[in-house]
Every structure is written in C-alpha cells, then in structure tokens.
Amino acid sequence: MKPFVIALMAFLAVPLAAQDSMPPAPYAYRQLDDPRQEAAAQALMETLRCLKCQSQSIADSDAPMAGDMRHQVRMRIAAGEEPEAIRAWLVERYGDYVSYVPRVSTATWPLFAVPLLILILAALILRRRIGARGGE
Amino acid sequence: MIPELGLAALWLAAALAALQLTGGAAAQRGDAGDLAALVRPAAILQGLLALFAFTMLLWSFVVTDLSVKLVADNSHSMKPLIFKLAGAWGNHEGSMLLWVTVLSLAGGLIALIERRLPERTMQATLAAQGFVALGFYAFLLLSSNPFERLPVPAAEGLGLNPLLQDIGLAFHPPTLYFGYVGLSVAFSFAVGALLTRQVTPEFARVMRPWILGAWVFLTLGITAGSYWAYYELGWGGWWFWDPVENASLMPWLAATALLHSASVLAARDALRSWTIMLGVVAFSMSMVGTFLVRSGILTSVHAFAVDPERGSFILALLALYIGGALLLFALRAGTISEGQRFALLSREGALVFNNVMLSAALGIVLLGTLYPLLAEALDMRVSVGPPYFNPMSAVFVIPMLMVMTVGPLLRWRHDNIDRIRLPLALLVAIAVTVALLVGLLASVGLLPMLGLVLSVPLALAAFLPLKGRRLTRVPLATWGMVIAHFGVAVALFGMANESAFTRERLAAIEIGGTERVEDWQITLEGVDAVAGPNWTALEARLIAQRGQGEPVRISPQARNFWTPPQQTTESALITRWDGQLYAVVGDQTGDGRWQLRLWWKPFVTFIWYGGILVALGGVLAIAGRVLGDLKRRRVAARSMARRSERGRLRGAAQTAGDRA
Amino acid sequence: MKRWTLWLPLGLFAFFLGLAAYQLTQPKDEFVHSTMIGKPLPRFDLKPASADLPGAKTADFTDGKPRLLNIWASWCLPCIAEAPHLASLREQGVEIVGIAIRDRPEDVARFLAAHGNPYTRIGADDLSELQLAIGSSGVPETFVIDGEGTIRHQHIGDVRAENVPELIEKLQEAAQ
Numbered sequence: 001m002k003p004f005v006i007a008l009m010a011f012l013a014v015p016l017a018a019q020d021s022m023p024p025a026p027y028a029y030r031q032l033d034d035p036r037q038e039a040a041a042q043a044l045m046e047t048l049r050c051l052k053c054q055s056q057s058i059a060d061s062d063a064p065m066a067g068d069m070r071h072q073v074r075m076r077i078a079a080g081e082e083p084e085a086i087r088a089w090l091v092e093r094y095g096d097y098v099s100y101v102p103r104v105s106t107a108t109w110p111l112f113a114v115p116l117l118i119l120i121l122a123a124l125i126l127r128r129r130i131g132a133r134g135g136e
Numbered sequence: 137m138i139p140e141l142g143l144a145a146l147w148l149a150a151a152l153a154a155l156q157l158t159g160g161a162a163a164q165r166g167d168a169g170d171l172a173a174l175v176r177p178a179a180i181l182q183g184l185l186a187l188f189a190f191t192m193l194l195w196s197f198v199v200t201d202l203s204v205k206l207v208a209d210n211s212h213s214m215k216p217l218i219f220k221l222a223g224a225w226g227n228h229e230g231s232m233l234l235w236v237t238v239l240s241l242a243g244g245l246i247a248l249i250e251r252r253l254p255e256r257t258m259q260a261t262l263a264a265q266g267f268v269a270l271g272f273y274a275f276l277l278l279s280s281n282p283f284e285r286l287p288v289p290a291a292e293g294l295g296l297n298p299l300l301q302d303i304g305l306a307f308h309p310p311t312l313y314f315g316y317v318g319l320s321v322a323f324s325f326a327v328g329a330l331l332t333r334q335v336t337p338e339f340a341r342v343m344r345p346w347i348l349g350a351w352v353f354l355t356l357g358i359t360a361g362s363y364w365a366y367y368e369l370g371w372g373g374w375w376f377w378d379p380v381e382n383a384s385l386m387p388w389l390a391a392t393a394l395l396h397s398a399s400v401l402a403a404r405d406a407l408r409s410w411t412i413m414l415g416v417v418a419f420s421m422s423m424v425g426t427f428l429v430r431s432g433i434l435t436s437v438h439a440f441a442v443d444p445e446r447g448s449f450i451l452a453l454l455a456l457y458i459g460g461a462l463l464l465f466a467l468r469a470g471t472i473s474e475g476q477r478f479a480l481l482s483r484e485g486a487l488v489f490n491n492v493m494l495s496a497a498l499g500i501v502l503l504g505t506l507y508p509l510l511a512e513a514l515d516m517r518v519s520v521g522p523p524y525f526n527p528m529s530a531v532f533v534i535p536m537l538m539v540m541t542v543g544p545l546l547r548w549r550h551d552n553i554d555r556i557r558l559p560l561a562l563l564v565a566i567a568v569t570v571a572l573l574v575g576l577l578a579s580v581g582l583l584p585m586l587g588l589v590l591s592v593p594l595a596l597a598a599f600l601p602l603k604g605r606r607l608t609r610v611p612l613a614t615w616g617m618v619i620a621h622f623g624v625a626v627a628l629f630g631m632a633n634e635s636a637f638t639r640e641r642l643a644a645i646e647i648g649g650t651e652r653v654e655d656w657q658i659t660l661e662g663v664d665a666v667a668g669p670n671w672t673a674l675e676a677r678l679i680a681q682r683g684q685g686e687p688v689r690i691s692p693q694a695r696n697f698w699t700p701p702q703q704t705t706e707s708a709l710i711t712r713w714d715g716q717l718y719a720v721v722g723d724q725t726g727d728g729r730w731q732l733r734l735w736w737k738p739f740v741t742f743i744w745y746g747g748i749l750v751a752l753g754g755v756l757a758i759a760g761r762v763l764g765d766l767k768r769r770r771v772a773a774r775s776m777a778r779r780s781e782r783g784r785l786r787g788a789a790q791t792a793g794d795r796a
Numbered sequence: 797m798k799r800w801t802l803w804l805p806l807g808l809f810a811f812f813l814g815l816a817a818y819q820l821t822q823p824k825d826e827f828v829h830s831t832m833i834g835k836p837l838p839r840f841d842l843k844p845a846s847a848d849l850p851g852a853k854t855a856d857f858t859d860g861k862p863r864l865l866n867i868w869a870s871w872c873l874p875c876i877a878e879a880p881h882l883a884s885l886r887e888q889g890v891e892i893v894g895i896a897i898r899d900r901p902e903d904v905a906r907f908l909a910a911h912g913n914p915y916t917r918i919g920a921d922d923l924s925e926l927q928l929a930i931g932s933s934g935v936p937e938t939f940v941i942d943g944e945g946t947i948r949h950q951h952i953g954d955v956r957a958e959n960v961p962e963l964i965e966k967l968q969e970a971a972q
Contacts, residue, residue: 022898023726025923029642029733042640049519051828051933055378057521060371062705062722064898065933068924093931095831100521107516111507115528118499122492122532413805420809433819447820455813462806469802506812509819517828 027074028067034078041074044083047100048073048090057100139204139283142192146233146283149185149240150273152178153266156243160263163256164331175259176247182269183244190224190237193282197224200293206230206282208290215293215301222306223295228430228446229282234310236272238317242346243269246321252342254334261328268320271453279449304364311357312384316422318350319387322394326415327461330468335408335475340401341765343415345758347395350418352754354388359747370705370720372638372735374743377525379434382505383425386498390418393494396487404548406476406484409469410491416465420458421498427454434509479550486543493536500528530583537590537628541597544617559600563593580636587632595625612760620753627746633715633739644729654736656717657681663721663730671697673706676721676730680710692721716740827952830931830939837865837945838929842919845896846904852893852919860943862970864892864963866915867927868936869899870907875936878954879911885960886914890967894918895926897935938963942970 032038045059050066058066058073069090076086090098102108156178163172196204197220200213210230211223225234243265250258276282325343329335361384366374375381394414400407428434431447478484504520511518541563545556553560571589574580580588598621602610641653650659661677673693681687690708697704710717715738722731832838841853857863866882868875882892894915896904904918921927930939930947940949940963949966951959 022900022922024723024731029722029731030644031640031642047521047523049521055376055521060369060373062370062703065924065927068898069928071923072925072928090928093830093832093928094828094933095517097517097519097828100519101523102518102520107511107514108507108518110510111503111518111520111524114503115500115531118496119531122496125492126489417805424812427816431816431820432824433816448817451813451816451820458809459806459813462809466802466806506815510815513815513818513822 022064024064024067025071027071029070030074032074032078037077038074040083041070041077044077044086045070045073048087049098049100051094051098138192138195138201139285142189142196143281143283145185145189145192146273146277149182149189150270150277152182152185153240153270153273156182156266157263157270160259160261160266163259164263172259175262179240179247179262179265180244182266183240183242183247186233186237186240186269190233193230193233194221194224196283197221202291202293203285203289205284205286208286208293210293210295212293212295215295218303219301219306225310226306229276229280231309231313232272232276232280233282235313235317236269236276238314239265239272239320240269242317242321243324250342252338253328254332257328257332257334257339259328260331261324264327264331265321265324268324268457271456275449275453279445304360308357308360308364311353311360315350315352315354315357315387315391316419316426318346318353319391319419319422321346322350322415323419323457323461326412327464330412330461330464330472333468333472335401335412335472337402337405340398340411341761344395344398344402345761347391347398347418348754348758348761351388351391351395352751352758354384354391355747355751355754358384358388359744359751362747363744366740367707367709368704370707370733372707372718372737374634374740377504377520377522379505380429382501383428386425386501386505387418387421389494389498389501390414390421393491393498394418396494397491400484400487401475404476404478404484406474406478407488407491408475409465409472410488412469412472413465414491414495416458416461417495417498420454420461421502423450423454423458424502427451428505434505478548481546481553482550483543483546483548486539486546489539490536490543493532493539496532497529497536500532501525504528526583530586534586534590537594537624540621540624541590541594544601544621545597559597563597566593566596574636578637584632584636587628588636591625591629591632594628595622598622598625612763613757614760616753616755616757616760618753619756620750623746623749623751623753625746626742626749627744630739630742630744630746634737634743637738638740639736641734642731643734644725644731646729649729651732651734653717653734655683656734656736658717658719658732658734660730660732663724666693668695671695674721676719676732678708678719678732680717680719682712682717690717690719692719694721694723711741714738828933829952830933830947830950832931832947833950835947837941837947838926840919840926840929842895842921842926844901845894845899845918845920846901846908848905848908849913849915850917852895852917854945856893856917857941857945858943861891862940862942862948862967864890864967865895865930865939865941866892866936867895867897867921867930867932867938869897870903871899872935874954875907876911878936878956879914881955881957881960882914883912885955885963888960888964890964891916895921897921897924897927940966940970 032041042059046057048058048069050056050058050061050063050069052063052065053061056066058069073086077083087099087101096103096105096107102111104112156175159171159175159178163175193206196207197211198217200207200211200215200220202208202213206227206229207223210227211220215223224230243262246258246265247262253261322343325339325346329339358381361381362374365376365381366372394411394417397407397411397414401411427447427450430450433447504525507520508518542556542560545559547555567589570592571585574585574588598618601614601618639654641651643651645651645660647660647662650657652658657680659679659681661679664675664677666673666675673695675691675693678690678692679687680690688710690710692708693706695704695706696702705720705722708719710719715736718733718735718737720733722733724730837854837857839854842851844851857865864885868878886892892914894917896918899920899922901920904920908915919926932939932950934952936954938951938955939947940951942948948970949963951963955963
C-alpha cells in the first residue's frame with residue numbers, strides 16, 4: 001500500500017541513540033588502492049546483508065556495523081583472502097541470513113527447484129497454447 | 137457533527153453495497169425483477185456516499201478537528217493546508233477510506249455509463265464489485281473507523297513530523313491505490329464474465345481501459361518510488377528487491393500480462409480463460425502486497441502502520457475475494473471454450489509467449505519474496521536478495537525482451553517468417569554490433585551486456601509498426617504501444633549502463649582537496665553547519681568540473697533531525713544528458729578530513745525517463761480506446777437516429793398515402 | 797485444459813493462506829542469532845578500553861571457570877538499563893568480561909562512573925572485530941563462556957531482572 005513510504009522509513013531510520021561518536025573504521029568509506037581488489041570487495045559487499053538494517057547490503061548502508069563489516073571485507077581481500085572464504089567465514093558466524101547469495105542447501109533447495117518447475121510449466125503451457133495448434 | 141455525518145454515510149454506503157451484491161446475485165438466478173433493477177442505482181449512490189464520507193474526513197483534517205482521533209494522531213493545526221489534506225490519507229484508516237472511495241466511484245462510473253455488456257454480466261460484475269467494497273466497508277466500520285472520536289479532544293495534534301511532510305510522500309501512496317483499485321475493477325469484470333460465461337471480446341474491450349489505467353498508475357508509482365529511493369538513500373541504488381518494492385512490482389507484472397492478454401481477447405477472441413485467470417491474479421497481487429506491507433509479516437523492524445489485527449482482517453478479505461474467485465475459476469473455467477486458434481508465428485503467438493514469461497517472472501518474484509517467510513515457519517533464516525532475483529528473473533525476462541522486439545511486426549493469426557526476414561536480419565546485425573563494440577571496449581558482466589545488446593534493437597524495433605503508415609492516421613492506441621515499448625527499451629538501456637559503467641569514488645579529503653571520478657573533478661571548498669526547522673546539517677560546498685567545462689557548485693548535506701532523532705543524507709546531483717554525478721558528504725575522519733562519496737552514473741536517468749514513457753504510452757492507449765469507443769457510440773447513435781428518422785418518414789409517407 | 801490444473805491456483809493460494817495465517821500468529825523473532833554456540837571463542841587480544849581495567853584476550857577464558865562476555869558500549873541506551881542487573885550478577889559472584897564496541901576511553905570511564913562497574917576486564921573492540929567474529933549483531937549482547945573457552949549461550953538485548961537467574965543457571969550448566 002505504501003511500499004515506498006515504509007521502505008524509506010526503514011532505510012532512513014538510523015536511530016541516533018545507537019550512534020557512536022567514533023570515527024568510522026579506516027576502510028569503511030575508503031576504497032582499496034588496487035582497483036581489481038576493490039572491485040572484488042565491492043562485488044562481495046553487495047551480496048552481504050547488513051545485520052542492522054532492512055533489506056540493504058553492507059555496500060549501501062550507513063550503519064556503523066556495516067562500516068566495520070566493509071572494513072573487514074576490504075582488509076581481508078587486501079590480505080589476499082578469497083571472497084568466497086570471507087563469505088563462508090561470515091556464514092559460519094551468522095548463518096545463511098548474512099549472505100544474499102542463497103546456497104543450495106536443505107533450507108534453500110525450493111528456491112532453485114521451484115523456478116525449474118516454473119520453467120517446465122511455462123514450456124508445457126506454451127506447447128499447449130501454441131505448439132499443438134501450429135498445424136491449424 | 138461532521139465526522140458523524142461521514143460515519144453515517146459510510147454505513148449507508150455499506151448497506152447499498154450489500155444491496156448491490158444481493159441484487160446482482162438474485163439476477164443470476166433469474167428471479168430478480170425489481171431487485172436487479174436497483175443494482176445500477178445502488179452502485180452510483182454508493183459511490184456518491186463514499187465520496188461524501190471521504191469529503192467529511194478531509195474537512196475534519198482541514199479544520200483540524202482534534203476531537204477526532206485520526207486527526208489528533210496525524211495532523212497538527214500548524215501544518216500547511218496541503219499536508220493537512222495529505223494527512224487524511226497518510227495513515228491506515230484514511231488510506232483505506234480513500235481506497236474504498238475510489239473503488240466505489242469506479243463502480244458508480246461503470247454503473248452509469250457501461251452499456252456494452254449483456255445486462256446479466258453487468259449485474260454480476262457490479263455484484264462482485266459490491267462484494268469487494270463490502271469487505272472494505274466492514275474493515276473500516278468494524279476495526280478501523282476513521283471517524284472515531286476521542287473522549288476528550290486533544291489539545292494539539294501529534295502529526296508535525298516534517299520528515300513526512302514531503303510532497304512525494306503525500307502523493308505517492310494514492311498513486312499506488314489508484315492502480316490497485318483499477319485492478320479490482322478488472323477483477324470484478326472477470327468474476328462477472330466468469331459467472332455468466334460471457335467471456336467475449338466485448339468483455340475484454342470493456343475491461344481494457346481499467347487495466348490500462350491501473351497499469352499507468354502502477355508504472356508511475358514504481359518509477360517515482362525508485363527515483364526517490366535513489367535520491368534519498370545516499371548510496372545511488374535504485375532498486376533493492378525489498379519486500380515492499382516487490383509488493384508494488386508484482387501487481388505491475390500481473391497487470392502487464394493481463395493488459396496484453398486482454399488485447400488478444402479483444403482483437404482475436406482467444407485466451408479466454410487465461411485472461412480471466414490473470415484478472416484474478418492481478419488483483420490478488422495487489423491484495424497480497426497490501427497484506428505483506430500492512431501486517432508487518434515481512435518488514436518487521438521498522439514497521440509502520442503495522443498491526444496483527446489489521447493483518448488478520450486483510451488476510452480474511454484476501455481469502456474471501458481471491459479464494460472465492462479461484463474456486464469459481466476452478467469450477468467454471470473448464471466450461472469456457474478456448475476461443476479462436478492461431479499459429480506459433482503470429483502476433484498472438486508472441487503475446488502468449490510473453491504472457492507466460494511475465495507470469496513466470498511474477499512467480500519468481502513471489503517465490504523470492506515469500507520464501508523467507510516459509511523458511512522462518514520452518515525455523516530457518518535465509519536472505520533472498522539481488523543475487524537471486526536478478527539472474528532468476530532474467531531467465532524469463534531476456535527471452536521476453538527478444539520476442540517483444542519482433543512481436544509487434546507480426547500479423548495476427550499466422551505469419552510468414554520470410555515477410556519479416558529483412559527487419560529481423562537488421563535487428564540481429566545491430567545487436568551483434570553493439571555486443572562487439574561493448575565487448576571490445578569494456579569488460580562487462582553478462583546481465584548488463586545482455587541488457588545493452590537487447591535495448592538498442594528494441595528501441596529501434598519499437599518504431600517499426602509505424603513503417604509505411606501515414607503518421608497522422610496511425611491510431612492513438614498504436615502510438616501508445618510504440619511509446620510504451622520504446623520506454624521499456626530506454627529504461628533497460630539506463631539500467632544496463634548504470635550497472636555496467638558506474639564509477640565509484642569513496643575518499644576522505646581535506647578542505648581544498650580534489651578528487652576525480654570518471655572525467656569529473658570535484659573540489660571540496662568547505663563544510664558549513666546549517667540549520668533547518670527541526671534539523672541541523674553539515675553542508676559540504678563542492679565545485680564539480682567536467683573536463684574543461686564550466687564548474688558547477690553543489691552542496692550535499694548530512695542532516696540530523698531531532699524530532700524524531702534521525703539521520704538522513706541529502707545527496708547532491710548534477711544531471712547531464714548522458715548521466716548523473718551523485719555526491720554525498722559523510723562524517724569527518726579522525727584526522728580532520730571529510731568523507732565524500734562520489735559516483736558517476738552513466739545514463740542512469742534513462743531508467744526513470746523510460747518509466748515515464750511507458751506510462752505515457754499507457755495514457756495514449758487509454759485515450760485512443762476511449763475516443764474510439766465514443767466515436768463508435770456516436771456512429772451507433774447516429775445510425776439509430778437515422779433509422780428512426782427513416783421509420784418516421786416512412787410512417788409519415790404512409791399516413792400521407794393513406795390520406796391520399 | 798485438464799480439470800486438475802484448474803485447481804492448481806486455488807491449491808497454491810490455500811498454501812499461501814495457511815503460511816500467512818500461521819506466521820501471523822507466531823511471535824516475530826527479529827534477532828539474528830549467532831551460529832557460534834558450542835564452538836570455541838575466536839582468538840582475540842583486545843587492548844584495555846579504560847585506564848583502570850585490563851584488556852581482554854582469549855586466554856582469559858580458559859582457566860576452567862565459566863564467565864559472561866558482555867558486549868556493550870557507552871553510547872548504547874539499553875546498556876544503561878542493564879547496568880543494575882549486571883551489577884546484581886556481579887554481586888552473586890559472576891565474573892563479567894566487557895567488550896566495549898567502538899568506544900573512547902573517556903566515554904567508557906564516564907559511563908562506569910555514572911552506572912557502576914560490573915566488569916573485571918574491558919577490551920576495546922574499535923572495529924567490531926570480535927563482535928563479528930563471535931557472531932553478535934548488536935549491542936548489548938551477553939554470551940556465556942565455559943571454562944574451556946567454549947561459547948555456550950547467547951542472550952540478545954539488554955539483561956533484565958528476569959534474565960539474571962536464567963544466566964546464572966546457564967553458567968552453572970557450563971560449569972559442569
């Protein structure tokens with residue numbers, strides 16, 4: 001009904017009460033010097049969920065904790081760690097919730113099975129609707 | 137007194153909706169007589185009463201009647217008039233009243249002017265319409281009375297939150313409601329046609345303007361919301377696949393599919409049960425979206441207007457409307473014949489293909505939106521976001537875009553591939569050229585690449601239906617299609633460019649320092665503290681220069697509101713024809729420098745221009761259809777008049793002859 | 797179309813209704829729980845967050861005695877609310893190690909002076925490193941750590957009066 005009103009309320013509402021006075025972590029708002037590493041970090045950050053906000057990745061959140069997560073991600077990438085290893089490290093701590101890239105697991109298989117079903121269903125409908133009548 | 141008048145009108149309107157329902161239902165059994173004759177007047181009167189009730193609510197807000205609970209909670213005597221008015225629908229109760237008002241006005245309008253369908257189908261439609269309205273009246277009167285009085289009038293209203301005093305916030309939600317209401321009218325027509333088994337091209341023609349209208353409003357709503365999120369959130373994102381965004385996208389997808397299948401039904405008398413099904417699905421998506429947003433079942437933390445009781449009520453309405461319609465569909469659809477046949481390679485073939493693709497994409501969005509809910513019920517937590525939605529929906533959207541490029545070139549019924557071989561070869565050549573150019577000049581991800589490659593031929597092909605025609609004689613509705621399809625290409629081009637070529641620069645710079653992003657040079661001149669009515673802000677003075685061009689001053693702000701305490705970023709934008717520079721100022725670092733976030737987003741504005749073009753296409757199509765109907769009506773009236781004239785002449789001649 | 801396919805939409809819709817109705821009745825769990833329960837504490841060595849108390853490191857937790865690890869900050873309002881209950885835990889002999897998230901020493905000192913000090917050590921986690929490593933998603937949170945340094949329990953949100961016996965029970969379980 002008011003999708004965007006609420007979306008915005010959600011996005012904008014960073015209560016001051018939970019705000020600290022510390023400057024942000026060094027790499028929260030600073031890019032890595034190596035553009036390749038920065039691109040890898042950016043790609044990873046866009047798929048990690050901010051734990052303090054609604055439906056935002058850590059790549060687009062002003063929450064201090066998201067800043068600290070960005071710092072961690074950039075530091076680890078700079079240290080040569082693989083993006084997927086960093087994701088695995090976070091998933092080990094927060095569960096699947098922290099990652100926007102669903103793994104195929106007992107918890108998520110329908111997310112992949114249902115689209116396959118939809119694909120088959122779509123093919124069937126198309127065959128019925130068009131294929132069988134093509135010869136008319 | 138005024139609120140009581142409104143409440144009384146609401147009760148009366150509810151009674152009339154009940155009358156409309158029983159009258160229409162009795163007409164289906166064939167023994168209605170007098171009752172059936174009351175259906176149309178009841179619908180018209182109900183619309184007027186609802187309008188009256190809503191006007192009374194508006195009036196209570198205009199005069200800030202603080203004895204009314206809703207006014208005391210959501211308004212303030214010091215508010216500017218426009219926001220007092222907007223306050224009337226900027227809350228749960230008022231927005232429900234606005235919804236039901238628009239709904240019953242639409243019903244009244246149909247009752248007043250729509251004469252093309254068989255009377256029994258019309259009565260069934262109005263009965264369905266009364267049924268839907270009755271549910272909302274029950275909701276309002278039993279659990280969300282907007283006219284509720286306070287035992288003691290409040291001294292002053294609570295609603296002076298300037299964050300919510302935004303012209304966008306005031307008019308964005310009603311835009312979406314209008315879309316939802318339009319879909320509910322289409323739903324009533326579908327149910328009416330299903331009840332009387334009169335699924336005819338005429339039915340599709342009658343339903344079409346309502347679908348188009350709903351679709352235009354939804355398109356505008358989504359476009360505006362997207363731009364607003366882009367502008368407000370300070371990170372340059374324009375679509376987050378947030379549940380609330382999906383809640384508005386799903387009805388749009390369904391409406392788009394419905395629109396095209398109704399066109400097939402109107403033109404060729406095919407896809408009968410499919411169109412009915414989509415009519416039901418489109419409205420159910422608006423209701424599901426409403427439910428998800430209002431019940432707080434998905435957006436939990438920052439819930440606004442969320443209440444489990446309301447959630448249960450909406451769910452009950454959803455069960456009644458949609459469950460009932462789907463049951464009816466299961467029972468009846470088997471007895472509705474499929475209609476005309478057509479070949480694979482035909483306009484219908486392409487439209488059916490894209491209908492199925494749109495429905496499949498809708499299925500993906502629905503699955504991804506609801507899946508976290510399902511996982512939670514099984515005590516698991518998962519996140520579904522862009523990395524899921526983007527590729528999964530692309531599986532269906534990319535083939536759809538391809539077919540959309542050639543579809544309008546095809547003839548109805550069946551066509552020959554040889555006839556369109558030349559344009560087809562040209563389009564493929566263009567696509568390959570774009571692919572080669574982009575592939576050689578840049579490294580681009582698969583999805584943005586496909587977007588770029590498809591958007592250019594699609595933009596060109598959109599105009600091909602005009603080829604060889606006198607432009608002044610092309611029907612408005614055809615112009616509508618051309619513009620809307622072109623709009624889709626424009627938006628796609630913007631999206632693909634934005635995700636492929638955005639340049640980002642995050643930096644901490646001292647006063648006087650300079651940063652570069654793409655071919656822009658941005659200098660930080662200074663940072664000032666500025667104050668607004670209920671906020672203070674840090675405002676950065678930036679000078680941006682592109683290449684050797686004219687320097688432009690911009691001043692992004694970081695605002696701190698104190699009632700309620702919130703932080704917002706006010707980004708500063710410089711718009712050029714080929715993109716936007718997006719600048720945000722952040723915190724000060726430990727060593728006294730300032731955080732700046734700078735983006736160059738090539739062609740990002742095309743996303744919203746595209747959305748506006750799509751809506752414009754819809755408006756042209758409505759105008760074309762309605763004008764066409766009026767013309768047909770005039771012609772019919774004239775021929776009727778001529779016939780009766782002739783009859784009269786003949787009668788006169790006869791009398792004269794008799795006399796002679 | 798086959799008859800059964802016509803019932804498919806209704807079936808799917810009924811499934812959605814069931815799910816939605818069930819979820820409406822369920823209390824909403826907003827918290828992201830740590831999945832580190834039962835696993836050893838991650839390695840850390842944090843500098844002191846205030847001048848008067850030592851910092852904190854993993855080795856402090858492996859002397860055979862169960863402890864609480866309290867993640868807090870001087871800028872966090874619920875932390876003020878939980879201060880008296882942490883004090884009552886302290887009075888009952890519970891050792892609490894504090895981890896101050898993104899905090900300045902002077903603010904920490906001011907907070908402790910105003911609301912009391914239940915801590916034996918406070919480590920300064922300026923970049924939320926330990927917080928991330930332990931799977932905590934907010935302040936305040938309290939973890940029960942057993943004598944071998946294994947994480948046994950996570951309490952999300954401020955500790956209230958009713959949580960005090962609960963935490964003591966968890967500590968006793970951890971001691972066994």
